[in-house]
Amino acid sequence: MxxxxxxxxxxxxxxxxxxxxxxxxxxxxxxxxxxxxxxxxxxxxxxxxxxxxxxxxxxxxxxxxxxxxxxxxxxxxxxxxxxxxxxxxxxxxxxxxxxxxxxxxxxxxxxxxxxxxxxxxxxQRREFYRIATPVSNPVRVLIALPAELGGPTSFPLADISCGGISILDNKMMLGNAVGKEYPDCRIDLPEVGAVTTALQVRNSLDLTLLNNKSNRRLGCEFRHISRGALATVQRYITKLERERNARIAGLS
CATH class of the missing domain: 2.30.110.10 (Electron Transport, Fmn-binding Protein; Chain A)
Structure with missing residues (x-):
């Protein structure tokens, strides 16, 4: 379109x-x-x-x-x-x-x-500041897939903002249907806590990695997220920013 x-x-x-x-x-x-x-x-x-x-x-x-x-x-x-x-x-x-x-x-x-x-x-690029999540110890989201697709499955995140997350789906389990909604997804945010929210797929991008393996990045928007859960997400983003700023200060 x-x-x-x-x-x-x-x-x-x-x-x-x-x-x-x-x-x-x-x-x-x-x-x-x-x-x-x-x-x-x-x-x-x-x-x-x-x-x-x-x-x-x-x-x-x-x-x-x-x-x-x-x-x-x-x-x-x-x-x-x-x-x-x-x-x-x-x-x-x-x-x-x-x-x-x-x-x-x-x-x-x-x-x-x-x-x-x-x-x-x-x-709305200016509305939500997003930050990359750790690669070595990735943040994960648990999505309740139907039994025929393997049941509840966790996926690593690529980044997070107060508007949503990017999910790395290297096994192509979630499909790429824009608009598809997954209810009751649990995101475990290290040292901060877990949040539960519905996620709606807003876009899909297939990537070919350097080792020729393919990966899919799904951009998902938080749906019906509670104010408390959003505050938890914001605390985690602030934590990541502090850690990143400390690393930059240490390198300078």
Whole structure:
């Protein structure tokens, strides 16, 4: 759905998809009200136009966009089967796509019209600071898999933040279905305690290691995590930061 945005940022688990219609409309209206410029990319071409949101009509399920002064470029946009859009709102990247665009007018001037997107991606890289977990003595998460998949199984973590974790699944036991949710997962945080939370897979990245073995990293978001459990996660992150800072000070 987002063919032009397969960059490193999109491989990280906390890039997440917004599915709430109300939130999508509010974000698009915010982009329009702040006159944010939007990069519009035509699928299959290196063609980039700059546009802006003129209006979001929730009742008509339509977003009105400014069109180009270049008529040939406008024709290519209208002929496109898919368009990708990228902009920022309050320093957060926003990505969305459209499969159909039509020519219209807005307040008497030529414009484009697309449907309000069903989903959009909001890259919240600044919201949650994540830190790598120890490699030599990895933090582990226990996931209650069904009996036919081996029952409860523990997996090592690659990193942790107050928003979720990255799991290393070198036996490819968890699958890679984005949106899949695992309830009652237990994460043992050394010297701090254990937390229990549901985890939802937000993305999957297959890696080939130097020894040619394959590994899968699953970015998972905490779901329905309690305030107390979140405080425990924050304490563990603070502990890791202190240890890392002490190591850096010792090396300097």
């Amino acid at each position: 987002y063919p032009h945005f397969q960059d490193a940022e999109l491989e990280n688990w906390h890039d997440f998809e917004v599915e709430s219609r109300r939130e999508i409309v509010a974000l698009l209206r915010g982009i329009g009200e702040k006159n944010q410029l939007i990069r519009m990319l035509i699928k299959g071409e290196a063609d980039v136009c700059v546009t802006s949101i003129l209006d979001v009509d929730d009742a008509a399920q339509a977003v009105y966009l400014d069109c180009s002064i270049d008529q040939e470029q406008n024709r290519r946009v209208l002929a496109s089967r898919q368009l990708s859009f990228e902009t920022t709102l309050d320093k957060v990247r926003i990505l969305f796509a459209a499969e159909h665009v039509e020519a219209t007018t807005y307040e008497g001037n030529p414009a484009f019209k697309i449907a309000i997107p069903a989903t959009l991606i909001r890259l």
